[in-house]
Amino acid sequence: MTPPTTQEGAGASDRRRRANLYVAGALLGAALFTAVEAGLVASGHLLEAQIADAVLALALVNVGPLREMKVTTQREAAALAAVRALALVPLMRVVGLGLPMREWSEPVAALAIALPIGLVALRLAPGRLEGGSLFSLRPLRPNLYALAAGAALGLVAYLAGAPALFPDGAAGERIALGVAVGVLAACVEELVFRGLVQRTLQRAAGRLGMLTAGTVFAATYLDAGSTALVLSFALAGVVFGHTVARTDALGGAMAGHVLLVVGAGAVWPQVLDRSTLPDPEVWIVLAVAIAGAVVVACWRPRRKRQELEDPWELVDLRGRRRRLDRHRPRAPDDA
């Protein structure tokens, strides 16, 4: 093999620099969106926020060379995809504010934004939905942790002041509509923040991408009013993000998020009355500690290198390990 020439070396360095620049652009875009949510949306300056989000979306979608044939490395392409995927998040705010929802009920307004945004996220999400693999619940164990975390955080969110999905004394149809739209909104949020933003950012920036996606997700709840509620959604973002990073599928995170929303907005309000609880802060701390323990349980160190280098174990592209013992030659003393 011939050693690379000086020109080839300079080209590789240029490509690395460009990829790093795109990753920095994605992180900056996420930081700017978070700043707009914290500084403008949460304080009620919505027109300014919408203009800032429109400019941000336009800037993010236009990052990259005009001639895409110049994109030559996988990392560069992944970084560009991450920046452009992030454009959907500020665009979501522009669309939400642009909808004429004055005379619509709350579920109809949520439905009007969730459906088109969900369809876009499905179209742009990396990894095709072959056999529903994106929604798979396998491997089961990390997905079960996500479900447990969702159920625990549903209680935390209710105690922290999450509003109900339907008004008191609502009829059966109104309850069903409220719950159905809550479930749909939870699934769309998972598609956008974990299926699209996290998966693209993670391909470009690794674990930092996962944390950035979690931050952007938490930023969309900054106007919730109660710090405990924002923190509980931030924790949910970390847990579900970690589950998706481990399983490369959305099934567990979606089911966990649905449990969180339905628990906080429909189940716990029927079971408990938060106004009569003696000291809700203690309950919140307890439940947060439980959810934290779930996160720790989810965290599993990588297997030792010699284990992974076992020649009779195959790690396929989705990270699943398969034993190849049936191909192993038998030793002469094997009975």
Next chain:
Amino acid sequence: MTGLLPEVVRDTIGEQSLYSASESFGVVAFVLLVVLLLEQEALRTMRTAPDRARVLSALVVPLLVAVMLTIILRVTKLLP
């Protein structure tokens, strides 16, 4: 509650009439839609950035829904 549509957004739009909301928030959505559509058309003609064109064609869909709904509601208000 959902991060897709925060309460502050719903309350603000709910407090405004259709005309005042569409003449402020609606205009921003409309301008962004026009810019994205023009850019998409330019990229389609130049054929130099197929990936960006694909992303743009996906992103214009929700904006188009919002703008079309606003226009339809404004037109129906004009009807007797």
